[in-house]
Amino acid sequence: MNQKKQVAFNQRIQKFFTWPLFYMIVITFMTIVMLIIERSMGIFFVILWLIAGVIGYFMNRTTRKHLMSEVINFALSFSGVQKDYLDKLELPNVILDPEAKIRWCNEAFNILVGTMEDVDESKIIEMNINDIIPSLNREMLPSEMEGQIEKIFEIGERHYRVIAKHMRIEMNSKELDLVNLTENEEQLLYTLYFFDISKERMLEQKNNDQKAVAALIYIDNYEEVLNSIEDVRRPLLVALIDRNLSKFANKIDGVLKKFEKDQYILVFQQKYMEELKNNKFSILDEIRSISIGNELPVTMSMGIGINEFSYLQSVEFGRMALDLALGRGGDQAVVKKNDKFSFYGGKTRGVEKSTRVKARIKAYAFRELIEESDRVIIMGHKRQDLDSLGAAVGIYACAKLLDKPANIVINDVTSSVKTLHTQLIENDHYPKNLFVTGQEAISYIKEKTLLVVVDVNRPSYTEHMELLDYFKNIVVFDHHRVSSEPIENPVLSYIESYASSTCEMVTEILRYISDKVKLEPIEADALFAGITVDTKNFVIKTGVKTFEAAAFLKRSGADVIRVRGFFKNDMASYKAKATAVRDCQIYSDHMAISVCPSDVENPSLVAAQAADELLNISDIKASFVLSDIEGTIYISARSYDSINVQLIMEKLGGGGHLSVAGAQIPNETIDGVIIKLKEALDNYSEEGETT
Structure with missing residues (x-):
């Protein structure tokens, strides 16, 4: 040109x-x-x-x-x-050669560089731009196809919007001298313009800081704590809770409003969020430390919603976060910002509710849903265990009581449920199509078909994830803590993390769904087996409702001897468990990490048994046993209450309970997962009970 x-x-x-x-x-x-x-x-x-x-x-x-x-x-x-x-020109401008070395710059760029302590202003020419702006390197410069790029960099204490343009020019000898190029060098240059946007960023940050954040607060065990102290002290306890929350609100310049005896709403500016995260929502500890003779510690849950565009959406996010916090057992804060959840707290075990009102209401609602449906499809999680299959059998019993056909989805029968599965198939009381695969279940689906998901609340962990897309009406029964990716929009969700097992919850539903409940002996055995396996023979995570459910099932025909038959291992599995226990390594003094041999019929079950066994060793506070199943690494994590393995497993994409958790990591090796597990353990030790 x-x-x-x-x-x-x-x-x-x-x-x-x-x-x-x-x-x-x-x-x-x-x-x-x-x-x-x-x-x-x-x-x-x-x-x-x-x-x-x-x-x-x-x-x-x-x-x-x-x-x-x-x-x-x-x-x-x-x-x-x-x-x-x-x-x-007051706009800093610099010309770079193909190696990102500075060939020319104006006085404004000299002044910009002069504000940086580590840069010698007299040696700017021939310096690489990366030496001045570490975050800017040769690979970030535009190609001929791109023409130019635009990015924001922090230089010193100021922010700049940098526009880099690609140029290929032809110059005479004097112009080559101007930018310190020789005729032999490729005459490809980049010109960079630096626009100071520090003021805009400051105003943007100020605007974000002043945006409203909505927090919903719920006292988890309000009734239980009040019932644990004398009548004359109850007003004082309530006053102490209100006082601590008011002090907390004043500290962050927030507005606190109590709209129920155990529920509050708090509105404050977003600039205080970083402070709350840094001190890990210490208000949870302050509320828990309230003690005036109450037998139970007071715990609270907080759901915080952040939306930059709508106050109404912020409140809705706060409600969703609070539901998630309660679903995870309470005593924690959950922050929802757009599609991301952050979890803080969760130090204590979920407190068992003595009231049966919730279970009765859920049972009535579930009964109506079954009566309105034409068929019930029941689905558990992948690689089913006795709690999953036992709960599915319990739901089948509910459907049978209300004269509705039902099917249980199982794609692969694992060794842990093989005995029960075989007995159900051979029992003449059940139809030949009691068990169906995920693909077969699709052919049964009609507009009024009901899907019931048991012992899992994460879509990717269900037996046949694609089934969820075919149903308008989905019911979820689970005792695991809710993850950040729960099943969306169920018509009924009954998730109680304090429950020992899903079989316990289903048993409680059965007691209210009909006045005259009659179970087949094998159905009672299946539910009893699910409770037994998840409580480790009624040792872990048992409560009053656990034993009441077991007593009901015993009266309904459950036999302990028959149930014990579901748990027998073959010799190869027993040796694999012994090998995993023998070969464990101790990490950080109290953590046991081991690998289960993969040449047994059900490595994940054996790994879970080995993890339980490792906890019987003195000084072991948590155990992690890995197994490799078709390229996916399964982790079984167990602990005593002092270590929250659920938070550790969540760092690896898993979940579970405070003392029983797990994770599934695809496309990884055992050694690679062990490295990640150790990193998660180190982070847990440094951060405490926060994710």
Whole structure:
């Protein structure tokens, strides 16, 4: 483009110098005419033509030289103005070569660099831009296809929007000298412009800090704590809770409103969120420390919603976060910002509720859903265990009581449920299509078909995840803590993390769903087996409702001897468990990490048994046993209450309970997962009970 402009400019100057030639042609023509008409006058014109030609020749030579000199002087003067303009421009500007070395910069860039302590201003030329701006390197510069890029960098204490443009130019020797290039170097340059946006960022940050955050607060065990102290002390306990929450609200300049005896709403500015995260929501500890003779510690849950565009959405996010906190057992704060959840606290075990009102209400609602449906499809989690299958059998019993056909989805029968599965198939009381695969279940689906998911609340862990997309009505029964990716929009959700097992919850539902509940012995055995396996023979996580459910099942025909038959291992599995226990390594003094051999029928079950066994060793506070199943690494985690393995497993994409948890990690090796597990353990030790 520059060459075309230069050619056009030269042609215009050339035309200017051709005008005298045109005059000479006219005079020559007139001289010839006069010689023809009148000879004497023609001679006179010839003399004039000679004089004019001589004068024109000398004037052309002197004028051309003078004019070109003036043009060059003007061009040089104008180029100097441009250069001076760029040097004095307040916008920092720098030119880089293909290696990202600085070839030229203006005074504003010198001033910018001069504010940085680690940069010698006198040696800017030839420095790599990465030495000045560590976050900017050669790979970030635009390609010829991109043309230019725009990014924001922090330089010193200020923020700059940097526009980098790609240029390929042709220059003469003087221009090459200007940017310190040689003719042998590739004439590919990058020019960078630095726009100071510190003020805009400051205003943006101030605007974000002033946005409202909605927090919903719920006292988890309000009734239970009040019932544990004398009547005269109850007002004092309530006053202490209100006082601590008011002090907390005042500290963060928030507005606290109590709208129920155990529920509050708090509105504060977003700028205090970082402080709350740093002190790990210490209000949870302050509320828990309230003690005036109460047998139970007071625990609270907090759901915090952050939405930059809508106050209404912030409150809705807060409600969703609170539901998640309660679903995870309470005594924690959950922050929901857009699609991301953050968890803080969760130090204590979920407190068992003595009231049966919730279970009765859920049972009535579940009964109505079954009565309105034409069929019930029941689905548990992948690699089913006795709690999952036992709960599914219990739901089948509910459907049978209400005269509705039902099917249980199982794709692969694991060794842990093989005995129960075989007995159910061989029992004449059940139809041949009692068990179906996920694909077969799709053919049974109609508009009013009901899907019941048991012992799992995470879609990716269900036996056949695609089934969830086919149903409008989904019911969830689970005793695991709710994860950040729960099943969306169930018509009924009954998730109680304090329950020992899903079989315990289903048993309680059975007691209220009909006045005359009659179970088949194998159904009672299946539910009893689920409770037994998840409580480790009624040792872990048992409560009053656990034993009441077991007593009900015993009256319904459950037999302990038959149930024990579900738990028998073959010799290979027993040896694999012994190998995992023998070969464990101790990490951080109290953590046992081991690997279960994968050449047994059900490695994940054996790994879980080995993890339980490792806890019987003195000084072991938590155990983690890994197994490799078809390229997916399964982790079984167990602990005593002092270590929350659920939080550790969540760091690896899993979940569970405070003392019983697990994770599934696909496309990884055993060694790689062990490294990640150790990192998660280190982070847990450093951060405490926070995720």
